[in-house]
Amino acid sequence: MNYLSTLYPAYAEIFLLVMACVILIADLLVENQRKTVTYVLVQLTLLVLFLTTYHYHQTEPAHLFHNMFVGDQMSDALKMFSYIAVSMVLVYTRSYMLVRGLFTGEFMVLTLFALLGMMVMISASHFMSMYVGLEIMSLSLYAMVALQRDSATATEAAMKYFILGALASGLLLYGMSMLYGATGTLEVKAVADAIKGGVANSNLVVFGLVFIVAGLAFKLGAVPFHMWVPDVYQGAPTAIVMMIGSAPKLAAFAFVMRLLVESMQPLAAHWSAMLAIMAILSMAIGNISAISQVNIKRMLAYSSIAHIGFFLLGVLSGTVEGYGAAMFYIVIYALMTLGAFGMITLLSHEGYEADSLDSFKGLNQRSPWLAFMMLLLMFSMAGVPPTAGFYAKFSVLEQIVKTGHVEMAIAAVMLSLIGAFYYLRIVKLMYFDVPESHEPIRMPAESGLLISLNGLAVLALGILPGWLMAACSVVVQKSLLLQ
Amino acid sequence: MIFGLPILSVAIWLPILFGVLVMATGNDRNAPLARVLALVGGILGFLVTLPLYTGFDKLSSGMQFVENVEWIPHFHINYSLGVDGISVLFILLNSFFTPLVILAGWQVIEKRVSQYMAAFLIMSGIVNGVFAALDAMLFYVFWEAMLIPMFLIIGVWGGPNRVYAAVKFFLYTLLGSLLMLIAFIYLYNQSGNSFSILAYHALPIPRFEQILIFIAFFMAFAVKVPMFPVHTWLPDAHVEAPTGGSVVLAAIMLKVGAYGFLRFSMPIAPDASHELSGVMIALSLVAVVYIGLVALMQADMKKLVAYSSISHMGFVTLGFFIFNAYGIEGALLQMISHGFVSGALFLGIGVLYDRVHSRQIADYGGVAHKMPVFAAFFVMFAMANSGLPGTSGFVGEFLVILGAVKANFWYAFLAATTLIFGAAYTLWMVKRVFFGAIANEHVEQLQDVSMREKVILLILALCVLGMGLYPLPFSEIMHTSVNDLINHVSSSKIPAMVMPAAAIN
Numbered sequence: 003m004n005y006l007s008t009l010y011p012a013y014a015e016i017f018l019l020v021m022a023c024v025i026l027i028a029d030l031l032v033e034n035q036r037k038t039v040t041y042v043l044v045q046l047t048l049l050v051l052f053l054t055t056y057h058y059h060q061t062e063p064a065h066l067f068h069n070m071f072v073g074d075q076m077s078d079a080l081k082m083f084s085y086i087a088v089s090m091v092l093v094y095t096r097s098y099m100l101v102r103g104l105f106t107g108e109f110m111v112l113t114l115f116a117l118l119g120m121m122v123m124i125s126a127s128h129f130m131s132m133y134v135g136l137e138i139m140s141l142s143l144y145a146m147v148a149l150q151r152d153s154a155t156a157t158e159a160a161m162k163y164f165i166l167g168a169l170a171s172g173l174l175l176y177g178m179s180m181l182y183g184a185t186g187t188l189e190v191k192a193v194a195d196a197i198k199g200g201v202a203n204s205n206l207v208v209f210g211l212v213f214i215v216a217g218l219a220f221k222l223g224a225v226p227f228h229m230w231v232p233d234v235y236q237g238a239p240t241a242i243v244m245m246i247g248s249a250p251k252l253a254a255f256a257f258v259m260r261l262l263v264e265s266m267q268p269l270a271a272h273w274s275a276m277l278a279i280m281a282i283l284s285m286a287i288g289n290i291s292a293i294s295q296v297n298i299k300r301m302l303a304y305s306s307i308a309h310i311g312f313f314l315l316g317v318l319s320g321t322v323e324g325y326g327a328a329m330f331y332i333v334i335y336a337l338m339t340l341g342a343f344g345m346i347t348l349l350s351h352e353g354y355e356a357d358s359l360d361s362f363k364g365l366n367q368r369s370p371w372l373a374f375m376m377l378l379l380m381f382s383m384a385g386v387p388p389t390a391g392f393y394a395k396f397s398v399l400e401q402i403v404k405t406g407h408v409e410m411a412i413a414a415v416m417l418s419l420i421g422a423f424y425y426l427r428i429v430k431l432m433y434f435d436v437p438e439s440h441e442p443i444r445m446p447a448e449s450g451l452l453i454s455l456n457g458l459a460v461l462a463l464g465i466l467p468g469w470l471m472a473a474c475s476v477v478v479q480k481s482l483l484l485q
Numbered sequence: 486m487i488f489g490l491p492i493l494s495v496a497i498w499l500p501i502l503f504g505v506l507v508m509a510t511g512n513d514r515n516a517p518l519a520r521v522l523a524l525v526g527g528i529l530g531f532l533v534t535l536p537l538y539t540g541f542d543k544l545s546s547g548m549q550f551v552e553n554v555e556w557i558p559h560f561h562i563n564y565s566l567g568v569d570g571i572s573v574l575f576i577l578l579n580s581f582f583t584p585l586v587i588l589a590g591w592q593v594i595e596k597r598v599s600q601y602m603a604a605f606l607i608m609s610g611i612v613n614g615v616f617a618a619l620d621a622m623l624f625y626v627f628w629e630a631m632l633i634p635m636f637l638i639i640g641v642w643g644g645p646n647r648v649y650a651a652v653k654f655f656l657y658t659l660l661g662s663l664l665m666l667i668a669f670i671y672l673y674n675q676s677g678n679s680f681s682i683l684a685y686h687a688l689p690i691p692r693f694e695q696i697l698i699f700i701a702f703f704m705a706f707a708v709k710v711p712m713f714p715v716h717t718w719l720p721d722a723h724v725e726a727p728t729g730g731s732v733v734l735a736a737i738m739l740k741v742g743a744y745g746f747l748r749f750s751m752p753i754a755p756d757a758s759h760e761l762s763g764v765m766i767a768l769s770l771v772a773v774v775y776i777g778l779v780a781l782m783q784a785d786m787k788k789l790v791a792y793s794s795i796s797h798m799g800f801v802t803l804g805f806f807i808f809n810a811y812g813i814e815g816a817l818l819q820m821i822s823h824g825f826v827s828g829a830l831f832l833g834i835g836v837l838y839d840r841v842h843s844r845q846i847a848d849y850g851g852v853a854h855k856m857p858v859f860a861a862f863f864v865m866f867a868m869a870n871s872g873l874p875g876t877s878g879f880v881g882e883f884l885v886i887l888g889a890v891k892a893n894f895w896y897a898f899l900a901a902t903t904l905i906f907g908a909a910y911t912l913w914m915v916k917r918v919f920f921g922a923i924a925n926e927h928v929e930q931l932q933d934v935s936m937r938e939k940v941i942l943l944i945l946a947l948c949v950l951g952m953g954l955y956p957l958p959f960s961e962i963m964h965t966s967v968n969d970l971i972n973h974v975s976s977s978k979i980p981a982m983v984m985p986a987a988a989i990n
Contacts, residue, residue, distance in 0.1 A: 366641075370511075370600070381633060386659070387626040393557075396622075396666070400560065403670045411670070415663035422659055426636075426652055434640045434648050468557035475559065 011064050011073025014054045015121050021047040022114040029107030037105050044110045048089045055081050063481060069189050072127035076481035080124045080252050087249040087336055088117050094344040095241030097446045101352040104149055116142035120253035126260060129178045129188040140167050143246055147238040159237025166230040174217030180210025193265040208272055214261060215276050222254050225283040228307045235303035243299060244343035247306055248336040255332045258317055264482055274318040284311030285417040292424045299357045301424060302342055308421055309335050315414060316398040319405045326475030327397035334394040341379045341456040348445045348453060362428055364437025373432045375457030382460045384425040385418055390463035397471055491552050492536055493566040493617045496576060497610045500530040504606035507599050516598040520591060523602035527584030530609060534580040537573050543962055546969035561678050565620040570966030571747055572616045578824050579737045583609040585941050586729040589832055593839050601642055605729060608634040615741055621669045621680045632658055643725040650725035657708055657718040665705035668698045686752040689980040699757035702750040709742025712802055713772040716795045723791035728835030735794050736828035740820050743801050755974040765806040770899045772799025777906030786834045786844045789914055790827060793870060797823045803900055804885040807892040813967050814960055815884025821959060822877035822952060829866040829945040836938055841927045846917050850924030855931040860919045862942040867915045869949045871908035877952035
């Protein structure tokens with residue numbers, strides 16, 4: 003009993019693992035055609051998870067399982083954001099998946115396992131547990147992409163995702179093994195000490211670092227390792243893309259923090275130079291390629307590449323405030339992505355995918371409210387005040403100007419000006435064009451409510467962003483083991 | 486504070502609140518309600534700004550009606566408002582135009598009425614925010630937010646090529662303002678984490694940085710003014726925008742850019758302003774002369790007035806960068822007068838367009854025979870546009886020329902050509918549209934202005950004449966602030982070399 007009570011930072015993970023197994027079995031035994039019981043159980047699990055994490059939140063970092071696992075303020079905050087994101091994904095996608103016959107027990111259990119993987123990634127303080135978390139998440143996501151078995155594009159997307167994901171994992175592992183060879187340990191803190199103490203062979207360490215950065219870039223979808231992103235976004239069912247594009251980005255943020263910042267802070271000069279190139283290229287290629295897309299999922303894929311570029315700017319500033327800004331950016335980005343893909347699922351109905359730009363034509367005439375919500379989301383993605391996306395960009399820019407990279411700030415804003423064009427095009431389609439069909443939009447009440455909350459949250463966080471900025475900055479400050 | 490109300494906040498948020506209410510009336514079945522509600526909102530919005538004039542202390546150069554609330558403490562951003570003699574008149578001008586614009590679109594706008602009216606009300610509040618903001622980030626938020634309603638106004642209710650014009654308008658303006666954002670962030674870091682505009686005014690900045698900051702601000706403000714050579718979005722936007730949109734663009738939005746020069750560029754980077762004043766004056770004179778000639782060649786009435794606006798705004802920037810009280814006061818008066826006159830001209834063109842659905846000068850002729858009352862009004866506004874003494878257009882131009890003579894005779898000489906060109910293009914248009922024989926059956930069927938149109942035009946005519954005959958109420962309110970600005974700008978802000986402590990001892 004005594005041992006169990008020391009495990010409290012990991013209670014959420016343990017509970018989730020148990021519940022995922024329980025729900026897997028319950029789904030088989032309980033007769034429910036529309037999977038209502040499973041769905042409610044999953045949502046309840048997420049609620050309990052939220053309360054657990056909130057109740058057992060850490061003020062100081064607590065290490066567990068021989069330093070494999072850490073509970074700190076940053077991990078608690080990121081986990082809570084992830085629960086919310088996953089819960090939103092399920093609300094948005096329920097009817098979309100139901101009419102396509104994809105709302106199965108497997109889908110929900112895989113979602114929970116993916117969440118478990120993210121949580122492990124977020125809380126990992128050892129290369130081994132990081133890798134295990136990453137694989138739990140990735141394998142669940144590969145399977146989810148392939149869930150639509152009879153669709154050729156989904157299968158193709160799954161294959162691409164799997165093969166490139168496996169390659170990235172390989173690169174990451176190879177880099178970690180280099181670091182192990184150089185430092186003799188896999189523990190984040192010990193690696194940091196070894197590098198700082200100068201005992202490690204610096205050539206070997208930098209060599210390992212290159213592979214780790216490449217692996218990370220693959221997972222994040224940063225240029226030049228971005229090729230899979232558009233294909234997967236376009237091919238996979240919209241509901242799954244919403245999952246891939248939102249919560250895992252939060253986990254990826256933690257991953258970047260633990261790997262690059264906590265364990266390799268002394269090598270910041272090396273990795274920030276690599277990130278700088280990737281950031282600028284991602285923003286350039288993401289924003290420019292997005293212009294010519296006619297499929298909105300593909301457009302949002304390129305937009306995600308551009309956003310990742312902006313996010314990397316925050317990381318490479320190399321200050322605690324910069325990491326806080328990057329976290330704020332990624333949280334806001336997840337919120338906007340959920341809204342944008344949520345809108346696509348709302349406009350889709352049986353036998354119709356609203357994934358072409360034309361499906362947004364004249365939305366203002368069909369439903370002024372939905373059009374207004376999408377307007378907020380698009381202006382937020384473009385970074386126009388008074389929406390949350392502006393402050394996300396602003397806080398990152400503030401940090402890179404402060405650290406003396408004014409030229410990168412100018413490049414970033416010029417590239418986001420290009421980005422503004424394709425977000426504006428959606429607004430143009432919704433407000434200036436005539437609709438292709440005047441069919442009324444039917445959507446479940448809870449998704450309608452959620453999209454309203456989502457859009458208004460983007461506006462509200464644009465008017466009062468201070469608390470979330472401060473919170474992100476504080477949790478990062480309290481959590482990172484910076485010597 | 487009248488009745489304990491924070492007037493500036495009310496001036497910003499009351500129209501926005503009414504805008505949201507109007508939007509909530511929903512689809513076009515409730516259009517009459519939307520119209521009435523919008524008009525009430527517009528008039529109330531104007532009435533609440535009146536205490537800004539009556540309660541204004543003309544002898545103080547400091548900020549008045551100040552409000553300051555912490556907004557985003559993480560970045561030391563405050564919700565900080567205040568007006569001085571430079572900004573107060575623009576808030577009044579903006580609030581004054583809102584009900585007129587709503588009236589102008591009363592019958593003409595038939596589709597999505599509530600959204601149209603709401604967009605103008607929300608924009609009115611946001612523009613008041615731009616003029617009242619004393620915090621750079623607050624300013625920036627209002628500045629950018631202004632784009633969204635204007636983008637929709639042009640794109641939804643505009644002419645055939647509206648999408649091109651709307652996107653061009655948006656991207657052009659966004660380009661400039663993003664660089665301004667970088668400048669703000671730089672200043673934030675230099676000033677020890679402050680976004681207060683007044684703190685920036687006092688902040689010493691080295692020469693090279695001042696020039697960069699000046700250029701960043703220039704990109705933002707020159708696009709909005711618009712100055713030559715970044716003016717090309719304006720004719721497009723004006724031609725495609727609905728009448729109300731053109732009025733707000735010409736009367737209000739162009740002033741925002743010029744205001745930015747006075748509030749940001751000149752006081753924050755005074756040395757750079759002096760150093761680059763030659764370029765600014767050259768660009769202004771190119772606008773005055775060259776764009777004046779371009780206006781002469783236009784076949785489209787709206788385009789003609791649009792180019793005339795650019796030319797007049799060239800006068801304004803010329804007035805700023807000759808750095809004397811005549812110049813700056815003249816420029817400010819010219820801005821207000823241009824607000825009245827160009828607003829009135831666009832409304833007049835709107836009156837014709839609503840009847841004939843053409844803006845081509847060639848489609849008209851002899852309108853005065855059929856619309857004598859309207860012709861009288863329009864000719865008067867045309868006279869004001871060409872700067873006839875006794876109208877508001879004369880006051881500002883005269884003062885700017887007077888200031889320019891003090892600076893350099895040739896500036897004044899070139900600037901004065903505007904009196905000729907302005908008269909040429911405006912009166913030639915009037916001649917072709919209003920006089921001569923009745924050109925075609927469309928003109929034959931014209932009805933004279935309705936009561937609603939007459940009221941709008943009469944109000945503007947009174948403003949134009951009133952300001953032309955007795956400009957003192959306008960100039961006295963800005964006097965102290967302008968002098969203060971000139972004193973501030975004339976002292977260098979380049980930090981002196983810091984002596985090592987040992988050397989002092």
